[in-house]
Amino acid sequence: MQLLSSRTFRAAAAGVAALGLFLTGCTAEPEFSYEPPSQVEGALPDDTVAAMEAAVANALAASGASGAVVGVWAPWSGSWVTGVGTQGPGSDEEISTDMAFRVADMTRLMTCDVLYGLADEGVVELDDLVPEYVSGVADMKDTTLLDLCNSTSGVGSSEATAQASWFTTPERVWAPLELASYGLGAPRATPKTTYTNSDAGYLLLGLALERASGLTASELIAEYVTEPLGLAATSLPSPAAAAPSTGPVMNGHYLTPVEGGYDCAAPTDITTLSSSTGYTDSGVVSTIDDLGRYAQAEAAQKLRTKDEPNRFGSPLPQSPEAPSWFQATGGALLVGSMIGQSGWTPGYQTSAFSDPESGFTVAVSLNDSTTGGLTAMFLAWELAAIASKAPAAAGETAPEFGLPFTAEQYHQEITDSAIACVAPPAG
Secondary structure: OOOOOHHHHHHHOOEEEOOEEEOOOOOOOOOOOOOOOOOOOOEOOHHHHHHHHHHHHHHHHHHOOOEEEEEEEEOOOEEEEEEEEEOOOOOOOEOOOOOEEEOOOHHHHHHHHHHHHHHHOOOOOOOOEHHHOOOOOHHHOOOEHHHHHHOOOOOOOOHHHHHHHHHHOOOOOOOHHHHHHHHHOOOOOOOOOOOOOOHHHHHHHHHHHHHHHOOOHHHHHHHHHHHHHOOOOOEOOOOOOEOOOOOOEOOOEEOOEEOOEEOOOOOEEOOOEOHHHOHHHHOOEEOHHHHHHHHHHHHOOOOOOOOOOOOOOOOEEOOOOOOOOEEEEOOEEEEOOEEEEEEEEOOEEEEEEEOOOOOOEEEEEEOEOOOOOHHHHHHHHHHHHHHOOOOOOOOOOOOOOOOOOOHHHHHHHHHHOOOOEOOOOOO
């Protein structure tokens, strides 16, 4: 029998059941296993599904998106995994659950998974300084790899400067340090004690982990994330411009501004894009089942081989204006008891959150990035508020956890943030 690496062997033993899976391998290393909470088979109750359908329809209308993929798993009650809408205005091709899409800022979680995996194995230390691995960043002499993962380096974001080029030259291949340089040149926040939404930090972290390990970021994410969890449809693609998959794909779009709003009837297709636009910040592609499975395992930190340090143990406010229950650390957003991420990349906005105790998980991706990641995040929260109240199936007990917001609250937030769809001027 051909010998495989321990992580490859563990992934080859994967068997998937509903949202969960059980993996095991007989190597010299400790056995890897992930046994999620038992998931009730079958659909969620009709009234719960009807409320969620209305939530998704409202989000599509508000964002200008024509379609979405959605997954909701309530282990005590049932699940709802569906494609909604079509590939575009006037299209008769319906969105299906096997379609791949870009996961945007969910990539940050995976990059931090790699950091903690390498740290657990002694390849790096969380407190290693960034200039040890990345040259040309002398002004980060006191910044650690953990600072980059926690987004507490003080470094700004490259998005505002680079996004025009992403849309006009989607095939361009970016060098990570070149893209990060825009954020490095932006005004800095107070390091160590303040969370900053910094894409540049995760680009630098990916570059540092490549140099520390001798592996590419794609190889690292495969070895430390997708193979152990059996996520066959999830990867960080090569930089060459391409669609998210060679199989079924949910096409990504953005809308053109016109006087008074946006031309929602004629979205621009940006399905083909270089993954270097996002790299280790937002470059990963996946499917809804893989994303839900990942979010559930990630919230419970099932990829860790050591219990300490607690990756999510010392969160900071997501922003000075954020409610007290909205915090961030470890590459994640913490929303009450749920852990996940949310964001956008050209053509898509994606959000996924999971409760680590119950395994309750919500994941969604919209096929238009015009409203950034805001609509997808609010929709995930609205769906979570709806489905968290689903009654227990026969013989099951609903968990005792509550969310610090209501479905009505975020339905209204989505409605209030709706873009205006207007006809373009004639001629």
